[in-house]
Amino acid sequence: MSVGLVIVSHSAKIAEGVCELAAQMAADVRLVPAGGTDAGGGAARIGTSFEKVANAITKAGQGDGVVILTDLGSAVMTAEMALEFLDEDERATVRLASAALVEGAVAAAVQAQAGGSVEDVLRAAEEAVVSIRPEALEPFVSRSAAAPGTAKAAAPEGPSASGSWVLPNDMGLHARPAAVLARGLADLDAEVTVNGIDGKSVMLLMSLGLGKGKTVSAQAVGPDAEAAIELIGAAVEDGFGEMNEDGQH
Amino acid sequence: MALDAGWAQEWLRAAARAVAENRTHLMELDRAIGDADHGENMDRGFAAVVAKLDAGPPPATPAEVLKAAAMTLMSTVGGAAGPLYGTALLRAATSLGDAAEAQPDAVVAMLSAARDGIVARGKAESGDKTMIDAWTPAVEAAATAASAGAGPGAVLAAAANAAQAGAVATDPLVARKGRASYLGERSAGHRDPGAASTALILAAAAEAAGGPG
Numbered sequence: 001m002s003v004g005l006v007i008v009s010h011s012a013k014i015a016e017g018v019c020e021l022a023a024q025m026a027a028d029v030r031l032v033p034a035g036g037t038d039a040g041g042g043a044a045r046i047g048t049s050f051e052k053v054a055n056a057i058t059k060a061g062q063g064d065g066v067v068i069l070t071d072l073g074s075a076v077m078t079a080e081m082a083l084e085f086l087d088e089d090e091r092a093t094v095r096l097a098s099a100a101l102v103e104g105a106v107a108a109a110v111q112a113q114a115g116g117s118v119e120d121v122l123r124a125a126e127e128a129v130v131s132i133r134p135e136a137l138e139p140f141v142s143r144s145a146a147a148p149g150t151a152k153a154a155a156p157e158g159p160s161a162s163g164s165w166v167l168p169n170d171m172g173l174h175a176r177p178a179a180v181l182a183r184g185l186a187d188l189d190a191e192v193t194v195n196g197i198d199g200k201s202v203m204l205l206m207s208l209g210l211g212k213g214k215t216v217s218a219q220a221v222g223p224d225a226e227a228a229i230e231l232i233g234a235a236v237e238d239g240f241g242e243m244n245e246d247g248q249h
Numbered sequence: 250m251a252l253d254a255g256w257a258q259e260w261l262r263a264a265a266r267a268v269a270e271n272r273t274h275l276m277e278l279d280r281a282i283g284d285a286d287h288g289e290n291m292d293r294g295f296a297a298v299v300a301k302l303d304a305g306p307p308p309a310t311p312a313e314v315l316k317a318a319a320m321t322l323m324s325t326v327g328g329a330a331g332p333l334y335g336t337a338l339l340r341a342a343t344s345l346g347d348a349a350e351a352q353p354d355a356v357v358a359m360l361s362a363a364r365d366g367i368v369a370r371g372k373a374e375s376g377d378k379t380m381i382d383a384w385t386p387a388v389e390a391a392a393t394a395a396s397a398g399a400g401p402g403a404v405l406a407a408a409a410n411a412a413q414a415g416a417v418a419t420d421p422l423v424a425r426k427g428r429a430s431y432l433g434e435r436s437a438g439h440r441d442p443g444a445a446s447t448a449l450i451l452a453a454a455a456e457a458a459g460g461p462g
């Protein structure tokens with residue numbers, strides 16, 4: 001089981017489309033659209049509905065937690081309202097993300113598919129603020145420089161380590177391995193850079209588009225730097241568990 | 250009349266009539282600075298409220314009426330007005346509790362709770378060119394009237410008049426919340442649709458009370 005997602009949009013088509021897109025990379029995650037508003041029997045109209053959102057939260061939840069992503073302003077208000085109506089136990093497992101809807105939903109779904117906690121999934125959604133174009137990623141090389149144009153934070157202190165490896169698996173560093181790496185690194189006390197981007201961001205790792213035979217270069221600084229490099233090295237050399245025993249695909 | 254469950258029902262029916270009559274007007278206000286859906290959304294939402302009142306058993310308290318209306322508006326209005334008016338009526342219902350009828354002080358407390366709910370939900374402040382600019386003067390006028398000894402109907406009438414003046418006063422403001430805020434300076438010179446519908450709804454409350462009483 002995994003964290004479920006609720007996609008709230010003014011448009012039923014947008015909500016369904018975002019779920020469809022995210023499902024491509026997260027086949028086992030409950031993705032529940034809550035788009036449009038009830039229109040007394042007819043087709044859904046533009047707007048958001050408390051009832052649809054509340055029902056979607058129940059459907060997505062199933063005990064493993066839910067992250068809600070929304071589009072424009074009143075979708076946020078409707079979602080907040082639905083949260084207030086949950087009983088306390090259920091409320092504790094649901095998070096409302098401040099995220100770009102499409103990018104956030106894809107990142108969150110990938111993180112949920114990889115078995116991330118509700119907090120992991122929330123963070124993946126909220127950090128996915130960039131479109132997936134490597135040349136656009138320059139300002140985002142560090143987690144601490146999350147907004148375009150912001151200066152990079154002070155360099156971290158402590159021991160450093162680095163390594164580089166060639167990707168052996170056919171699929172390379174695709175969504176699932178990106179989520180595995182980001183989640184493993186998130187627990188470590190180190191700033192980790194992978195090919196120039198923040199190694200703790202699923203979306204940025206995916207955006208590198210590294211296929212089989214490409215080189216992964218990582219630098220880590222901080223108390224857990226050594227562990228971070230070992231984690232990346234072990235995962236890459238293992239082909240992210242996607243190789244058979246004789247090393248062939 | 251006493252502000253009992255019958256009054257609360259008549260309030261919502263009068264509001265539904267007013268919203269239906271002003272549907273085009275509200276849509277035109279929203280077309281100028283928003284997405285042109287306020288009239289249609291409010292008309293659909295209040296028509297659903299009336300249908301619910303028609304279908305249900307007669308409620309015992311005004312709070313029951315307002316709570317049922319709130320839940321309906323939240324699921325049928327669609328735009329920002331759904332959660333905003335939904336929250337307002339829910340908070341109003343909570344404020345009234347299980348009283349069979351509202352006395353002047355309870356009317357003031359009810360309006361104040363509704364306004365506070367809208368502020369909490371929409372995070373708007375006075376002067377942002379939102380429905381708050383109608384609600385806050387309404388609450389203040391109601392409090393002034395109640396402390397001068399006005400009856401419940403007169404308290405509502407004072408609130409309604411102040412809401413209408415507050416709505417008119419949004420004309421020159423520059424929007425700082427909601428869809429209209431995307432327009433910046435160009436939002437000045439138009440009345441805020443939410444403030445306009447607030448004035449209609451509070452006028453309906455006063456009308457249902459049948460004047461000073």
Ligand SMILES: [Mg+2]
Nearest residue numbers: 283284286287
């Ligand atoms: Mg509108």
